[in-house]
Amino acid sequence: MNLPPLTQRFVMHFGEMGSRWGINRTVGQIYALLYVSSKPLNADDIGEALGFSRSNVSMGLKELQSWNLVRLFHQPNDRREYFQAPEDMWTIFRTLAAERRKREIDPTLSMLRDALMEQPSVAEDIHAQERMRQMHGFIDLMTNWLDDVLRMDSSTLASLMQMGSKVKKLVEMKDRVKGAITGKSREVINSNSSNPKA
Amino acid sequence: MNLPPLTQRFVMHFGEMGSRWGINRTVGQIYALLYVSSKPLNADDIGEALGFSRSNVSMGLKELQSWNLVRLFHQPNDRREYFQAPEDMWTIFRTLAAERRKREIDPTLSMLRDALMEQPSVAEDIHAQERMRQMHGFIDLMTNWLDDVLRMDSSTLASLMQMGSKVKKLVEMKDRVKGAITGKSREVINSNSSNPKA
DNA sequence: CGGTAATTTCAGTTATTATTGAAATTCAAG
């Protein structure tokens, strides 16, 4: 492997972190390389840059494609397949969220749903089912919320996140204002609004 | 292993999902068992219930303790150690978020921070560093947001999440109202508020 | 249609991780 220093550090780090992230070293390094690369790479480029066998690169790319983390291109007058990683972090995040949800959460949600439909046959299972109900409720809340917010566009999402816990104050304010306008002068607020649709 | 049917399904499922979640079968099953159990269990109980060797259970419990996912108890007149999993899903979620962040995100954030302080020596690395800046910015936004919202209490968080993307409308409303009161009758809203502190 | 470059598959091998039983250590009660 002969990569420039910063690229090399990044690639090596992704290789090492791979196991914690549930991918193998090869996949981690290939992804890292594609992510920082300024141009699309073909499988030979990748294999040579990282010192992996051609077949290993092929498997790694297949894996990354199954995660929707890389895109396939063709260059004019070149039969080889070129790969690129999407650049926008929000796009990457949405992809990761969707894939991890599908692989790591949905099966559990479905198992829990099934288990909650059963009639427990012994005392132990009555308690167990109640615990499963808790878990199901929580995961359901979380995933529905995620669905909901990921439908927003990225810039909106970014500003919401920058607000952090300030949204809480906003909700409190809403409740107060709602009380206020319900109680008395709704028309005052509307007439002062810069947005007449309000 | 001789567990009641629902418990068994839950335990088996956690064992199978373990590898996707970055834990091994033993750890997954032990956690599942503790989570649904109505009483604390000792290592022998666990080993017998799941058919694992005593030493395997010991290692699994050590792992779960390192994740802060189980608590250790002592029963009167019994030297053995008893284990329980916290019941509240929000507590569990906060623990998981904190631990996964520490293991799976912080090291990368720190690598990126270091890499951003370097002076790229070749053109390739200039581009690579820019990509790292993007990634760092995104992760930083996400983790700060998470820190921020996890500081809220669970019921607040739950209601915020139930609102889902409605918070977006709320932010828009805030901006309109802010425009309105800045422009004209701030005192009207305040005087109508049910909360005088506003 | 061949021919050939590119990619994928797969059986065999290597490397890593999980699991065990025996030995060592810890710990509390007498």
Add this chain to the structure above:
DNA sequence: CTTGAATTTCAATAATAACTGAAATTACCG
């Protein structure tokens, strides 16, 4: 302290997962 139950460590083994090179397949060009 000493004893023995409880827990942990650890070296050996079993089970999984990663990786390779050769063979097979695919896909494009003339």
